Ligand SMILES: Nc1ncnc2c1ncn2[C@@H]1O[C@H](COP(=O)(O)OP(=O)(O)OP(=O)(O)O)[C@@H](O)[C@H]1O
């Protein structure tokens with residue numbers, strides 16, 4: 001339960017809402033129980049006074065009962081408006097915190113966690129914690145208040161009846177707790193099966209082209225059938241356990257009613273208790289049954305919340321491997337030097353770069369060639385400081401890259417990744433991603449430079465064309481050129497092309513290179529390429545194959 005302590009600052013932040021919430025709980029319960037005695041009293045009035053006609057006392061009782069019911073309703077509404085609202089606010093803050101932390105982590109951290117994992121933290125885990133925050137607190141406070149107030153009323157009526165009727169209730173809580181724990185376990189199993197279906201569906205939709213030209217529809221269908229069947233089994237299993245939940249409650253209600261009837265009946269025969277008081281007991285017990293059951297349920301919810309919270313904490317405590325210590329804003333010239341840089345990927349142990357040294361002056365261009373897997377993209381990642389070298393150092397303008405203001409530095413680099421990634425957004429927003437505010441004229445200017453304007457104007461919606469989840473409507477070359485425009489629009493001091501002209505024919509490549517000649521002159525450019533012809537334009541060429549790559553594992 002320790003993990004849940006990290007939520008205390010959140011409680012403190014919303015203390016006013018929670019304070020009012022508890023007051024409303026007390027008020028709603030008070031009126032809920034307050035009315036009961038008037039029901040019993042009316043029963044007694046009517047049994048004693050059997051003559052037909054107007055009974056002033058009973059009428060007044062009815063008035064009080066109606067008014068208390070209305071007040072109970074009002075305060076219950078207010079209780080939800082405060083406590084549930086507070087829990088939703090905390091949920092919102094927690095989700096933002098988790099999401100922001102994800103944004104801060106470095107590239108190698110991402111490799112260690114999956115998208116599914118992130119989605120789980122954001123949805124399932126936070127929801128489990130919210131259940132603790134909202135219903136958890138509400139029901140426990142509810143029970144405490146109800147038990148105290150009802151207990152006093154009951155004891156005032158009859159001591160032995162009170163004991164007999166309260167005794168089985170903790171047992172009820174315990175039984176509900178046990179059933180809820182099993183329900184939790186089974187619903188987790190069911191959720192897993194459900195997410196297996198979603199992953200499968202997502203995968204087969206994204207890869208629908210591959211599925212079709214391999215003519216594997218039947219195979220996919222069969223696999224889907226198996227997964228859905230599995231889900232059905234688990235859902236049914238869960239439903240069977242859930243059926244116990246209300247069965248137990250109803251069973252205990254039944255047993256208690258019989259007990260009250262039996263003991264109450266004997267007391268009535270002896271003349272110790274009136275019919276009205278027995279009626280009161282029935283009502284008290286029925287009021288208490290639900291909160292006692294809920295406490296059993298809440299206990300298991302809290303256990304789950306604690307487990308979720310410790311998973312969330314474990315994640316939030318993870319420090320990014322790439323940290324920024326410098327916060328000054330200054331211009332970047334673009335001198336680059338690699339000094340004996342080696343890099344080993346921590347997750348695989350593959351040494352992608354071994355003792356690499358080179359330097360490029362501001363405004364110069366460098367072509368990096370080399371076989372596939374020789375570490376070219378790794379150089380690009382290092383230059384963007386998405387990863388830090390394992391050995392050696394990278395100097396930019398004569399200063400170690402680690403000592404630069406990371407955010408400021410990244411504003412000055414234009415990076416066109418090897419795999420064109422576009423957001424599910426309009427072409428304009430994709431190209432203008434780096435801009436502070438939309439500027440169609442500028443977007444068009446750079447689209448022309450990247451030689452993609454002529455393709456864009458052919459689309460019906462032109463620059464407002466939506467790019468699908470992975471830019472499905474665009475050809476590989478079109479995507480590449482949009483990515484080039486997106487990088488150039490920043491007017492960067494350092495430009496990195498990671499094989500970014502590979503999907504283009506030589507003529508288009510030539511067009512682009514001519515269009516951006518001026519940009520290339522004013523910035524340091526690193527051109528990763530497999531083509532001899534592109535490399536020859538650069539001031540310097542290094543070949544990573546000759547520098548060799550070795551594998552340590
Ligand atoms: N994220 C990663 N985690 C672990 N190993 C990686 C990762 N990225 C690359 N590697 C490994 O590092 C080595 C160099 O990869 P890199 O992507 O830099 O090659 P490349 O020269 O860009 O190849 P290509 O020409 O195919 O793009 C390869 O052996 C690769 O398997």
Ligand SMILES: [Mg+2]
Pocket residue numbers: 376377378418498499
């Ligand atoms: Mg590469």
